[in-house]
Amino acid sequence: MHSIIFIIFTVILGILTKEFKMSTETELNDQNINKVENEGSSKIDVSDLVVKVYGASNIGKVRQENQDSFYLDGKYLHKFQGDDDYQLTENADVNQLYAVFDGLGGEEGGAVSSKIACETMKEFQDKLTHTKLDELYDAFCDYATVANRKICKELHSYLYPRGGTTFVAIQISEGALHPFYLGDSRIYMGFHDQFFLVSEDHTVAGAKVRAGEMTEEEAMMSPENHMLTNFLGDQPGTKHIDVAANAGIKMQDGLFALMCSDGLHDIVPPSVIFSILKDSEDPANELVKMALELGGYDNVTPVVIRIEKK
Secondary structure: OHHHHHHHHHHHHHHHHHHHHHHOEEEOOHHHHHHHHHHOOOOOOHHHEEEEEEEEEEOOOOOOOOOEEEEEOOOEEEEOOOOEEEEEEEEOOOOEEEEEEEEOOOOOEHHHHHHHHHHHHHHOHHHHHHOOHHHHHHHHHHHHHHHHHHHHHHHHHOOOOOEOEEEEEEEEEOOEEEEEEEOOOEEEEEEOOEEEEOOOOOEHHHHHHHOOOOOHHHHHHOHHHHOEOOOEOOOOOOOOOOOEEOOOEEOOOOOEEEEEOHHHHOOOOHHHHHHHHHHOOOHHHHHHHHHHHOOOOOOEOEEEEEEEEO
């Protein structure tokens, strides 16, 4: 009975998602980046802006443990233990780093993988926030390679049959938000009535959608939708990891970003996510609440970044 209800819900969610994407959510490309930057107050000094960050994590209603982690600029690390929320405010002219990690759901080594990836980011905090922009991609690949090696070693040492974690990160420097990612956790960005999916899902289904072999609606119903093609903890541990990245988005008053695990974007329609991001005074907890109301089938972790005038 539960399976039938979930299938019906997934079909409805697919219809809602399709309708919203046609009208609001678009792919992030150079044209859209320019539109965001041109519509903003391009003359504003970043020293006149602040970065407000909201993080939350919840075990959901089905899972036995919370395998998600989040990272708030080295000042706060949620490492998969239970439910959590945290907020902070930083000056926009200070280099910063934020991330979400989703341990492979259902795998015994998922929680420890998420924890190691989060702790390793703390070790790389200085490098990832103070590297020159033309060397930043290589710095994130170095981070991912080291985190992957540590995770694989831990999984092997404690005989976990499987494990691993996704990660999405936004580094803030030189007046822009720079996105990096691996797996099926997502990064969204928005400005006024624009709402962009920045990241690509590193899944078998996602690759087929991009190749034109599967529609997005078919992907949502497919078991391949959660078969990851890239993640941290991918054997062998000695391999070099190439992360995915997108062009930075210049900071503007009113710009916002969301990093989240699939426990949010799989269940909450983009139109609802967009509305909460724009209007809520406590967006991370509101997003968690909505995911729980819609079933809470997985761990739920959003980190929201808002750029505002002082």
